Amino acid sequence: MKDRIKYKLSPxxxxxxxxxxxxxxxxxxxxxLAGTHPELAEDLAEDSMTVPYNDxxxxxxxxxxxxxxxxxxxxxxxxxxxxxxxxxxxxxxHEDARTYRSMLRQGLEEGVNxxxxxxxxxxxxxxxxxxxxxxxxxSGKVLDKVQSSMGAKYSTNSRVLIVNPPDSAVNYNECNYxxxxxxxxxxxxxxxxxxxxx
Numbered sequence: 001m002k003d004r005i006k007y008k009l010s011p012x013x014x015x016x017x018x019x020x021x022x023x024x025x026x027x028x029x030x031x032x033l034a035g036t037h038p039e040l041a042e043d044l045a046e047d048s049m050t051v052p053y054n055d056x057x058x059x060x061x062x063x064x065x066x067x068x069x070x071x072x073x074x075x076x077x078x079x080x081x082x083x084x085x086x087x088x089x090x091x092x093x094h095e096d097a098r099t100y101r102s103m104l105r106q107g108l109e110e111g112v113n114x115x116x117x118x119x120x121x122x123x124x125x126x127x128x129x130x131x132x133x134x135x136x137x138x139s140g141k142v143l144d145k146v147q148s149s150m151g152a153k154y155s156t157n158s159r160v161l162i163v164n165p166p167d168s169a170v171n172y173n174e175c176n177y178x179x180x181x182x183x184x185x186x187x188x189x190x191x192x193x194x195x196x197x198x
Contacts, residue, residue: 059172063180067153067162070182070193076159082117087140094142096133104133104142112137115159115185122152128177132161134185143188149177159185160193 070076089104091097097104100123107121114120114134121133128149135142146152146163153165163181170178183190 057168060166060168060170063166063172067166067180067182070160070162071153071155071158073160076184078116078157078159080116081156082112082137084138086111086137089135090140090142093140094133094145096131096145097142100131100133104135107133108135108137113156114154114161116156118143118185120152120154120161132163134190136188144185144190146183146190161185161190 086108089097089101089108091101103123104121107123108119110119110121112119117137119135119137121135123131123133125131125147130148130151131145132148132152133142133145146161148163150164150167150170153162154160161183163183164178166180167178172178182193184193185191
C-alpha cells in the first residue's frame with residue numbers, strides 16, 4: 001500500500017519543480033519604452049516638447065471680480081422686501097407657464113428669493129441647460145426668463161442675476177458657453193450688463 005502512494009505522488013513532485021522553473025524563465029523586468037525600443041526612448045529624451053501656456057485662472061479671476069462688483073454694488077439693491085400674501089402662478093401670464101406649470105408651482109413653494117418680491121424658478125432644459133423664470137409674488141405673473149449652462153446666482157436683496165457664476169474648475173478658454181454674464185432685473189425684464197474691467 002505504501003508503494004502505491006509513492007507511485008501516485010511522484011508525478012506531482014516532478015511537476016512542481018518544472019512549474020517553478022517555467023515561471024522563473026518567463027519573468028522579465030519590464031523596462032517600458034526603454035526596454036523595448038531604446039533608440040526611440042533616447043530620441044524622446046533629447047526632444048524638448050513645449051506645451052503652450054493656457055491658463056484659464058486669469059479669466060476666472062476677472063469674471064469673479066466683476067461678479068462680486070455687481071453683486072456688492074449698491075446700484076442694484078432692493079429697498080423694501082415684499083411681505084404680503086404670495087400669489088399663485090398665473091398660467092396665462094407667459095407662453096411657457098402652462099408647459100412648465102408643475103415645476104413652476106413647485107419652485108414657488110420656496111417663497112421670495114430674488115430682488116425683494118420675486119421667485120426665481122430654475123428648470124432644466126437638457127444637458128448643460130437651465131431656464132430661470134422670474135415670477136412676481138404679488139401678482140403670480142411670470143415676467144421673464146433667462147437661460148444658462150451652469151446655473152445662476154441671485155439673492156433676495158439684489159436685482160442682479162449672474163448666469164454661469166464663476167467657477168475655478170472651469171477652463172474658460174475651452175468652454176464657450178460657460179462665460180459668466182450679469183443681468184439686472186428692471187421693469188419686469190432682464191437687461192444684460194456689460195462686463196466690468198478690473
